[in-house]
Amino acid sequence: MLANKIAFFDSGVGGLTTLHVALQQLPNEDFIYFGDCLNAPYGVKTTEEIRNLVFDAVEFLQKHNCKAIVLACNTATSAAVNQLREKYPNLPIVGMEPAVKLAGKIHDSGRILITATDSTLRGQKLNELIHDLNMDDLVDVLSLQELVLFAEKFEFDSPALFDYLKLKLEPFNWDEYNSIVLGCTHFNYFKNQLRKFIPETVHILDGNQGTVNRLKSLIKEGEGSRQIEFYLSKKADPDYFLPFLKYLDNQ
Numbered sequence: 001m002l003a004n005k006i007a008f009f010d011s012g013v014g015g016l017t018t019l020h021v022a023l024q025q026l027p028n029e030d031f032i033y034f035g036d037c038l039n040a041p042y043g044v045k046t047t048e049e050i051r052n053l054v055f056d057a058v059e060f061l062q063k064h065n066c067k068a069i070v071l072a073c074n075t076a077t078s079a080a081v082n083q084l085r086e087k088y089p090n091l092p093i094v095g096m097e098p099a100v101k102l103a104g105k106i107h108d109s110g111r112i113l114i115t116a117t118d119s120t121l122r123g124q125k126l127n128e129l130i131h132d133l134n135m136d137d138l139v140d141v142l143s144l145q146e147l148v149l150f151a152e153k154f155e156f157d158s159p160a161l162f163d164y165l166k167l168k169l170e171p172f173n174w175d176e177y178n179s180i181v182l183g184c185t186h187f188n189y190f191k192n193q194l195r196k197f198i199p200e201t202v203h204i205l206d207g208n209q210g211t212v213n214r215l216k217s218l219i220k221e222g223e224g225s226r227q228i229e230f231y232l233s234k235k236a237d238p239d240y241f242l243p244f245l246k247y248l249d250n251q
């Protein structure tokens, strides 16, 4: 059997935002998407719990004939990517990290707000990255953990969502900011909604394009046709993820 598919993994529906970018740019590949929706959100769990879930997921995906695995989840990457690479030295594993480097590159003045899950924000990986880039004095951090559940529930337009965003974003003086980094793939669904609270002068950045670029650099081009096999850990309709991809098409 040829190892020919590219696997995308996330705690739930967030990684579909990364897959969505890959689908546009890799027309000759076939994909597998696994969302661990039964166990979402990961961001409120301990590192050890997240690591165990990610190991189980990658073991599952490994049985499906993959030439690369994308951890389309900042939280999973933070908790488990180093250990996974040790366990699977021959498998290209693309991790995701909040786009702090990109924010640093386009930065000319003002501060940078990094948003992510609780777990990613307290993780060593992100804190080392900020430190290594010499950006400690430039960044602020904000957990938007609840957005994960809003996305999982396909709740993109409710009063409760806007109340939450208002509560979290209104306290900031946005004149002081250059960019906001969406350091969780679930947050990418909410770019338009975030814009209602954040002026156009502030860049809204995410790591999807960087991740797809990295993936492209690691694989040999395939002979597929954008077929996608979907798997999820909870019992649901086989077409469960399609409305999410459709939602992204319309953004």
Ligand code: DGL
Binding pocket: 010, 011, 012, 014, 015, 040, 041, 042, 043, 044, 072, 073, 074, 075, 076, 117, 120, 148, 183, 184, 185, 186
């Ligand atoms: N989508 C995830 C991320 O990029 C994790 C969200 C969660 O399950 O808490 O961090």
